[in-house]
């Protein structure tokens with residue numbers, strides 16, 4: 463396979479500037495930090511399915527309209543992390559959670575709010591060296607035929623990359639779990655989920671290195687159109703033929719992604735920071751690990767319509783991070799907890815169970831859309847079983863990755879319920 467892909471110029475310089483200007487909708491201009499938060503969050507790298515990048519401004523507009531005051535927010539299904547990052551930029555105290563490790567890992571690097579800690583020579587070392595160990599050929603063994611995601615060189619590149627990250631930055635990368643070890647993030651030493659933010663800081667380089675690869679895979683392999691084998695990553699030939707790739711294999715363009723890595727700049731108050739969990743939301747809420755007395759809870763679960771099976775959508779990314787198939791018994795929780803909100807059938811029960819666990823949050827802000835498990839009335843009715851005051855805000859939005867593009871379904875709703 464190719465050794466270090468050749469690119470022009472230096473890897474670094476000029477990437478983390480905030481000279482990017484966008485038109486900020488003038489109807490909200492409350493805080494000192496608002497314009498900066500909008501400008502920075504527009505730069506956030508995300509093509510995450512169901513991400514709320516386009517509506518963070520509407521979220522704030524709605525909260526202002528309803529005079530919701532809050533200092534802390536729990537983003538319980540944080541996905542790409544855009545809402546968490548936006549709130550952190552607004553100087554709110556953020557707690558974030560997502561079931562997928564691949565998502566939580568990306569959020570951890572974004573919420574850190576700093577540039578990547580890897581030097582140019584460290585990036586080149588990850589790409590150039592031959593791993594010390596007899597490394598696992600996970601991508602090669604599983605993704606060369608049916609589903610065919612990679613060329614043999616690409617699969618080798620991915621497997622070596624992962625092994626080199628482990629060799630160079632330690633055999634644990636996150637939450638103190640073995641790099642090739644089991645799914646332990648809910649970390650039930652004593653059935654208490656760990657706030658992984660602290661632990662991640664112990665392994666920053668490995669996390670940023672994995673972040674870069676996850677971002678690269680999302681950028682070059684998720685080319686839109688119909689999902690392939692239920693995954694966002696496109697079938698090999700389709701991806702290579704796509705105008706985004708011009709036939710280039712993914713290792714040839716990796717350094718371009720590294721060069722363009724950008725992270726928001728977040729200043730946390732002294733002693734402050736963020737908390738991050740990587741857990742099934744039900745288990746987390748039951749665990750007692752979350753701070754009591756939260757101001758704002760943001761619920762953006764999979765809607766139970768199309769594209770709601772996130773474990774399948776992001777299967778390869780999750781498997782890359784863990785180094786094993788989702789079918790491995792140690793990853794069973796990703797499948798089972800991922801099933802909770804993936805289809806209409808049984809959604810009502812799961813959603814009610816979820817709300818029943820959230821009583822201690824003063825405000826609930828809930829996202830849904832018109833093709834969710836139930837219509838707006840049905841969803842409101844469920845929420846009203848728990849809280850009598852529900853305000854609905856309608857956000858018109860166009861979906862990129864959905865089949866239903868009819869106007870009647872192009873609606874995103876925000877529902878606010880107070881104690």
Ligand SMILES: C[S@@+](CC[C@H](N)C(=O)[O-])C[C@H]1O[C@@H](n2cnc3c(N)ncnc32)[C@H](O)[C@@H]1O
Nearest residue numbers: 512513514539540541542561742743762764772
């Ligand atoms: C609609 S997306 C959230 C999008 C996010 N608000 C954003 O702006 O990117 C739903 C998220 O819920 C996560 N999820 C699914 N089932 C879950 C569960 N049982 N516990 C926690 N997170 C879950 C998925 O991994 C996915 O990232």
